[in-house]
Each structure stands twice: as structure tokens, then as C-alpha cells.
Amino acid sequence: MTITPGRTRTAPRRPRRRPPAGPRHSLPPLITSDQVAHTPAPPPEEPAPTRSHRAPARRSYLRAAFVRCALYLTPLSVAAAAAEPLAAVPWPVPLATLLLGWAAAQALTCTGVSVARRAGPSAAARWVGGGFAAVAGLWCALVWVAPHALVGPYRGLALIIGLGGLGTLATVTAALVTRSEAAIVVWSLPCWLLAASALAEPWIGRTAEVGLLLPAAIVVVLVRAFQPVLLPGAGGRRTRLSPADLRRGGGYLVIGASQAVLVGLVWQAGPSGSTAPFWLPLLLAVPILEALIGWHTGQVEAGLDTTENGADYRKHVRSVTLITIVGLLPPFAVGVALALAAYQLPAAKTSAMVLGLAGGTLLGGVFAVTYLLAARSRTGIAATLAAAPPLVTVLLPMLPLPSSGRLPDAVAVLAATHLAGLLVVALTAQPAPTADEPRRTS
Incomplete structure (x- = not known):
């Protein structure tokens, strides 16, 4: 993915069509991949209802x-x-x-x-x-x-x-x-x-x-x-490029490198000669997660037009985030269930294949959480979350802790990262306050 x-909060905002008497929010919009600088500004002499602009x-x-x-x-x-x-x-x-x-x-x-x-x-x-x-x-x-x-x-x-x-x-x-x-x-x-x-x-x-x-x-x-x-x-x-663009580009560089290392770790830790259990959940999860993240960013940006003041906008963002977290829970639940089921299987090879399925499912969920945070301009947090699993997986053998093997350790780290990512998404749902917030309340 x-x-x-x-777009960051410091980026120039696009012209928006708004009702003549309605208040405006101070937060600039997010730009999704299907809205990058190709939406022409509406003519000011043709005002239209706010909701029709975002439809x-x-x-x-x-x-x-x-x-x-x-x-x-x-x-x-x-x-x-x-x-x-x-x-x-x-x-x-x-x-x-x-x-x-x-x-x-x-x-x-x-x-x-x-x-x-x-x-x-x-x-x-x-x-x-x-x-x-x-x-x-x-x-x-x-x-x-x-x-x-x-x-x-x-x-x-x-x-x-x-x-x-x-x-x-x-x-x-x-x-x-x-x-x-x-x-x-x-x-x-x-x-x-x-x-x-x-x-x-x-x-x-x-x-x-x-x-x-x-x-x-x-x-x-x-x-x-x-x-x-x-x-x-x-x-x-x-x-x-501005310094902000370069910082965000560096954050995405860390995200991409960490994701590639994670793929390599799970692949090499899996059963030899069997890659289908690892790739299958990723292939199935990509379309669903793409649609979920696209819906989330679109709804957050649409809230700038559909709400009347800053308090309503924050409430709207929290509601959208709650729905998004519910959509991100199935990969975590399925991955943990598969990991627990793998330990109940008697055959070692079958258990490893089920663990590979669990690793691929959790990996898709971690990717989704990371991209969601980055799309919400939380690039530093997203980069930290993406880099944590490879670092922890590399450091685990050096610690005096019991280990069940590379694949079980990788699955456990991915599950913990997925859960931490869900908590971070919930905690960062609140939009950052602005200096002119009191003047924009109705």
C-alpha cells in the first residue's frame, strides 16, 4: 500500500465553497490521493449547499x-x-x-x-x-x-x-x-x-x-x-521542498524501510518453501484497508464543511475515529485467534503455516494503522510505530527472555504493535487546538 x-496543517489551503453566513474552521484539510490539487475552485457567484460540495x-x-x-x-x-x-x-x-x-x-x-x-x-x-x-x-x-x-x-x-x-x-x-x-x-x-x-x-x-x-x-x-x-x-x-516536506518525506522513508524489513523477517521466519500463508492475508487485506483509510480521511475532511464550530468538528472526528478503530479490529482479532489456534495443532508444519497466516494478518493491520496515522499528518508517530517491531524483533534474542522461535516472536511483536497502534489512533483522534478557536464558536 x-x-x-x-496535507499538513501548515500547508496552504484550497479555496472552499461555503455558505455566506456559516463559520469556518481553522484546521486546513487533509489531501487524499484522489484529491491532489485537481479540484477546481468553484465560482464565487454560484453558492451551493455545503454538503453538495463534498458529495x-x-x-x-x-x-x-x-x-x-x-x-x-x-x-x-x-x-x-x-x-x-x-x-x-x-x-x-x-x-x-x-x-x-x-x-x-x-x-x-x-x-x-x-x-x-x-x-x-x-x-x-x-x-x-x-x-x-x-x-x-x-x-x-x-x-x-x-x-x-x-x-x-x-x-x-x-x-x-x-x-x-x-x-x-x-x-x-x-x-x-x-x-x-x-x-x-x-x-x-x-x-x-x-x-x-x-x-x-x-x-x-x-x-x-x-x-x-x-x-x-x-x-x-x-x-x-x-x-x-x-x-x-x-x-x-x-x-x-520546504523543511516540513523533507521531514515528512524522511518519516515515510523510515516507514517504508521498516515495512520492508518486517516483510523480510516474517518471510524468513516462516516455514521453508511455503510463502502462500504469509502473502494471502496481505493480498486480501489491501483492498479493504485502502477503502477504510480513504473513507476515514474523506470523512475527516468533509467534517470541515458539515460542522458548525470547532467543538462539533472534534466530536465528528472522534466518531469517525471510533468507526475506523472498529474496522481495524478484525485483523487483530483474527491474527490473535490464528496464533492461539496454531499452538493447539499437533503437527509442527501445520502449526507453522497457521502462524504464517497469523503473521500476515497482523502485518496487514499494522500497515493499516501506520498509514492511517501518516495520512492524518502524524508522520513521526507513524514512523516510530513502524520502526518498533523490527527493532524489538532484532533485540529479543539479546535479552535474557524465553523464546519460542523466530516466527512466534515475530507474531507476538506484531500483535503487540497492532494493539498499541489502535490505542495511538484513539488517543490522537482529538484535533490540535488553534489560537483562534474561541472566536470560531457559535
């Missing part, structure tokens, strides 16, 4: 969540189509690619939205392209100096796999910041077809053409994603 962050935004969050989930299928389809080359390299190669690419995608999406809002999609695409070009250069240097035990005997294959993964994540990031998700989904259909062909290989026979066509499909969709930069005369004006 790469959810475009919301399209309220209806669009499901459509935006669906398009983003379809966009996220592109990296998954590339990974499925490249299953055979991935099996030929050691596990540090895909994990290092995920770490570099996912961290860069989070940070560049956050800062790229600010660049797009100030300087247009061309400048945002150029910013994303420059960032991923730097990451690609770093990957080439790492492959060049890494020992054979980490990259395997085929350095060229490891280099191509890493560049392909980084290129795919760069495509998704560019689509998010330039608001071209739907077009990139259409151009990604060849990658989906190649993935389907690779998955159907045991039934229809060997398809060696997949390995030859996949790099071409990645390049084609990559060129389309960065079309604003490649078109003549589409240079766009340059812009400098």
Missing part, C-alpha cells in the same frame, strides 16, 4: 481505492512472472530490492505530491525519476561489491532483477504523484498476462517467452509512467 499522505469526494474514495489496488497488482504480476529468475538468486537479492524500492517509493510519493501541487506533474515525475535513478545507481554499486554468497554466481541476473523491481516500483510511484493511475493500469495489462502465463505453466507447458517479454513489458509501462518528462517542452518549473 502506498497511500498518498495528507463527489465521498463517493469517489471507493473508486480511487479500487484503481490503486489495481495499480498495486503490477509489482505483484512482475514478481509472479519472474518467479523462475527469482528462484535462481539468493534471498538477499529480492529482499534488498524490496527494501530499497519500497523505502524510496514511500518517501518519493510523499514529497512528489507536494512537488506536483506546486509545480505540476512534469516536475513531480522528474523528481520521482531522479530519486529512483539514484537508488538504481546504489543498487548497481551494491551488486558490484557484494560477495558471491549474497548475490549468487550470476551477478548480471541479480543486477537485472533489482533494476526490474526498482523500475516497477518507480512506475507505481510516478503514477500516484502524476494522477495517472488508471492509464498505468491499462498499460500494465501485458505484465498481468505474462504473470498469468507463468502461473499456468504447470498446466500448459513451459513458457520460455515470459523471460524474454517481461523486461520489454516493464520498459513500456515505465516509459508511459514518465511520459510527462519525456514529452518535448514538458520540463515544468522547478520547486524546492
Whole structure:
């Protein structure tokens, strides 16, 4: 999940249509990924009821969540189509690619939205392209100096796999910041077809053409994603990021890196040769959590128009947060139930598979809580919450405490983090007071 962050409270606000005599709130709106600087200001001579202004935004969050989930299928389809080359390299190669690419995608999406809002999609695409070009250069240097035990005997294959993964994540990031998700989904259909062909290989026979066509499909969709930069005369004006943008980008960098490390920890701690129990809950949770977070941010922003004063707005936010917490409880409950059920199974392999399911379910819930806090401009808290599980999992073996194994420890840490995240979401539901709050009450 790469959810475009919301606008901070210090950012310039968009023009709003409001009733002539109604009071205004002092909190600036949150910007969700389907509302990034593309809503034209309404003409002042045509006043309309307050609720009608937010109706399209309220209806669009499901459509935006669906398009983003379809966009996220592109990296998954590339990974499925490249299953055979991935099996030929050691596990540090895909994990290092995920770490570099996912961290860069989070940070560049956050800062790229600010660049797009100030300087247009061309400048945002150029910013994303420059960032991923730097990451690609770093990957080439790492492959060049890494020992054979980490990259395997085929350095060229490891280099191509890493560049392909980084290129795919760069495509998704560019689509998010330039608001071209739907077009990139259409151009990604060849990658989906190649993935389907690779998955159907045991039934229809060997398809060696997949390995030859996949790099071409990645390049084609990559060129389309960065079309604003490649078109003549589409240079766009340059812009400098503010210190607040850089801090938020650093927070998202920590979030992305921590999430990638968590994925690697749960994957390596799981049963050898079995990854389906780990990935299945994540795949099922992403669409639901995308819709839930989109609904939450949309309702919080809509409250700026539907409430009459600051006290009503805070009450509205608390109600929306309560509903959101109820929606985030099922992953925690299901994950804990699966973890408890795993200890009742007699077979060790079956127990490990159920624990893998529990880990994937709890991991999806932790991701959702983290993104929700970041979308509510609580980036520092979200980064701290995301970085806590990897640090605790690494420090646990050093402590004089009994351990049941890497996978049970990881599941226990994820459960504790999920519960702590729910409490943090509840405690941070209260909007920050402002200096002019007394003058805005009715």
C-alpha cells in the first residue's frame, strides 16, 4: 500500500465553497490521493449547499481505492512472472530490492505530491525519476561489491532483477504523484498476462517467452509512467521542498524501510518453501484497508464543511475515529485467534503455516494503522510505530527472555504493535487546538 499522505496543517489551503453566513474552521484539510490539487475552485457567484460540495469526494474514495489496488497488482504480476529468475538468486537479492524500492517509493510519493501541487506533474515525475535513478545507481554499486554468497554466481541476473523491481516500483510511484493511475493500469495489462502465463505453466507447458517479454513489458509501462518528462517542452518549473516536506518525506522513508524489513523477517521466519500463508492475508487485506483509510480521511475532511464550530468538528472526528478503530479490529482479532489456534495443532508444519497466516494478518493491520496515522499528518508517530517491531524483533534474542522461535516472536511483536497502534489512533483522534478557536464558536 502506498497511500498518498495528507496535507499538513501548515500547508496552504484550497479555496472552499461555503455558505455566506456559516463559520469556518481553522484546521486546513487533509489531501487524499484522489484529491491532489485537481479540484477546481468553484465560482464565487454560484453558492451551493455545503454538503453538495463534498458529495463527489465521498463517493469517489471507493473508486480511487479500487484503481490503486489495481495499480498495486503490477509489482505483484512482475514478481509472479519472474518467479523462475527469482528462484535462481539468493534471498538477499529480492529482499534488498524490496527494501530499497519500497523505502524510496514511500518517501518519493510523499514529497512528489507536494512537488506536483506546486509545480505540476512534469516536475513531480522528474523528481520521482531522479530519486529512483539514484537508488538504481546504489543498487548497481551494491551488486558490484557484494560477495558471491549474497548475490549468487550470476551477478548480471541479480543486477537485472533489482533494476526490474526498482523500475516497477518507480512506475507505481510516478503514477500516484502524476494522477495517472488508471492509464498505468491499462498499460500494465501485458505484465498481468505474462504473470498469468507463468502461473499456468504447470498446466500448459513451459513458457520460455515470459523471460524474454517481461523486461520489454516493464520498459513500456515505465516509459508511459514518465511520459510527462519525456514529452518535448514538458520540463515544468522547478520547486524546492520546504523543511516540513523533507521531514515528512524522511518519516515515510523510515516507514517504508521498516515495512520492508518486517516483510523480510516474517518471510524468513516462516516455514521453508511455503510463502502462500504469509502473502494471502496481505493480498486480501489491501483492498479493504485502502477503502477504510480513504473513507476515514474523506470523512475527516468533509467534517470541515458539515460542522458548525470547532467543538462539533472534534466530536465528528472522534466518531469517525471510533468507526475506523472498529474496522481495524478484525485483523487483530483474527491474527490473535490464528496464533492461539496454531499452538493447539499437533503437527509442527501445520502449526507453522497457521502462524504464517497469523503473521500476515497482523502485518496487514499494522500497515493499516501506520498509514492511517501518516495520512492524518502524524508522520513521526507513524514512523516510530513502524520502526518498533523490527527493532524489538532484532533485540529479543539479546535479552535474557524465553523464546519460542523466530516466527512466534515475530507474531507476538506484531500483535503487540497492532494493539498499541489502535490505542495511538484513539488517543490522537482529538484535533490540535488553534489560537483562534474561541472566536470560531457559535
